[in-house]
Amino acid sequence: MLCLVTFLSACGGGSETPTPALSVSIAAPAAANQVFSLNTPIAVSARVTVNGASAPDGTTVNFFASAGSFATASTLTHGGTASTTLTASTPGKQTFTATATFSGATGTSSQTVYVRQPPAPLxxxxxxxxxxxxxxxxxxxxxxxxxxxxxxxxxxxxxxxxxxxxxxxxxxxxxxxxxxxxxxxxxxxxxxxxxxxxxxxxxxxxxxxxxxxxxxxxxxxxxxxxxxxxxxxxxxxxxxxxxxxxxxxxxxxxxxxxxxxxxxxxxxxxxxxxxxxxxxxxxxxxxxxxxxxxxxxxxxxxxxxxxxxxxxxxxxxxxxxxxxxxxxxxxxxxxxxxxxxxxxxxxxxxxxxxxxxxxxxxxxxxxxxxxxxxxxx
Known part of the structure; x- marks a missing residue:
């Protein structure tokens, strides 16, 4: 019986492919630059890694905003990064998320930004x-x-x-x-x-x-x-x-x-x-x-x-x-x-x-x- 189990493992039979470790992090906007003006596109990018390395090119990342729209809500990674722009629809505190899925693993990251009304002159x-x-x-x-x-x-x-x-x-x-x-x-x-x-x-x-x-x-x-x-x-x-x-x-x-x-x-x-x-x-x-x-x-x-x-x-x-x-x-x-x-x-x-x-x-x-x-x- 022991020999049979060893043989099956070596051939790939009787075992499951382990779920990869997938990580998503917001690369832009930086945490120190979180306040923007209404109707001004905000550059957004998400970094995706699989088992510690950049996700394969073409990995899908879906973006969602609580009050706004993305130029491309679903985009593909290149060099482990997916990029788009966010235009907020209302002023105040906003949260957006980036979610990626790869080989059965899902990762999500969120970022809070603040959006002010277009400013009047000082x-x-x-x-x-x-x-x-x-x-x-x-x-x-x-x-x-x-x-x-x-x-x-x-x-x-x-x-x-x-x-x-x-x-x-x-x-x-x-x-x-x-x-x-x-x-x-x-x-x-x-x-x-x-x-x-x-x-x-x-x-x-x-x-x-x-x-x-x-x-x-x-x-x-x-x-x-x-x-x-x-x-x-x-x-x-x-x-x-x-x-x-x-x-x-x-x-x-x-x-x-x-x-x-x-x-x-x-x-x-x-x-x-x-x-x-x-x-x-x-x-x-x-x-x-x-x-x-x-x-x-x-x-x-x-x-x-x-x-x-x-x-x-x-x-x-x-x-x-x-x-x-x-x-x-x-x-x-x-x-x-x-x-x-x-x-x-x-x-x-x-x-x-x-x-x-x-x-x-x-x-x-x-x-x-x-x-x-x-x-x-």
């Missing part, structure tokens, strides 16, 4: 928390810049008396008129104390009304709600404020500033949100994919960043270029070399325009136009 958002003094003030510089760059949106946050006043201040009124006349836009500053009740809704509404009644809708394009909460428990507080602003004029733009990414529900009570306020070094690690992928379903024009402690023109250009990437998905940007010291709580980064103000304008304009960045002094 806009400059200036926390203009400085007084419009006579004779060459920073308000004069902003007005001159708005005139010199008519194709660039420059929005300034008007902040007389920390947003609490009962009459117009002549210098602010004149500066506002000049700036808007030059093509700039103004948001009225109102602080909200994070919705804790330290400032009542009625007081906040009164501040909003002062801007509209005293400075007028012809000057005020919207309201900047500073010190906005980020946790979902406070959304109702801000919904009441939102409804009030809408009742005054549904065309007013409402920008909230929690200084960080808030709960998703805040997208329903403001038109845009400052998702980052901090140092330039801190912005280098900004990555909404990990905790707030819902931001990719929102237009970049609804997201703003404000960076301080950005000490050189070159650093500013790096920050603005980062803000414009699909990963950051910012639409409103600002950087300054003025400093805030977190250890001591001292410094006002918004007390003046940055020393590289003109280069900031030129940098944003160059990025919007797809041109080379201007040189730094």
């Amino acid at each position: 806009e400059i958002l200036v926390p203009a928390y400085f007084y419009p003094s006579t004779g060459g003030s920073d308000w004069d510089r902003m007005t001159a810049s708005a005139l010199a760059h008519p194709g660039l949106k420059v929005t300034a946050i008007l902040n007389p008396a920390n947003g609490i006043f009962n009459s117009t201040e002549p210098r602010y009124l004149l500066a506002a008129q000049d700036f808007v006349g030059a093509g700039g836009r103004l948001l009225g500053y109102v602080y909200t104390r994070y919705g804790t009740g330290a400032r009542s809704v009625s007081d906040i509404k009164a501040n909003i009304d002062r801007y509209l009644d005293l400075y007028g809708r012809s000057l005020i394009s919207g309201i900047f709600l500073d010190e906005m909460a980020a946790d979902p428990a406070r959304i109702g507080f801000y919904r009441e404020i939102y409804d009030h602003i809408q009742s005054r004029d549904p065309g007013l733009r409402i920008l909230g500033n929690p200084g960080t990414v808030p709960a998703e529900g805040y997208a329903g009570v403001v038109d845009a949100v400052v998702t980052f306020e901090g140092t330039g070094a801190g912005y280098a690690s900004y990555d909404p994919r990990q905790t707030a992928d819902w931001l990719y379903s929102r237009p970049n024009s609804t997201q703003a960043m404000l960076a301080h402690n950005v000490m050189t023109c070159q650093a500013m250009q790096g920050i603005v270029a980062t803000a414009a990437t699909p990963l950051a998905n910012a639409g409103m940007v600002y950087a300054t070399d003025r400093v805030f010291d977190y250890a001591t709580g001292t410094g006002n980064p918004w007390a003046t325009l940055p020393s590289y103000w003109t280069r900031l304008l030129e940098t944003v304009e160059a990025i919007n136009q797809g041109q080379a960045l201007p040189g730094c002094p």
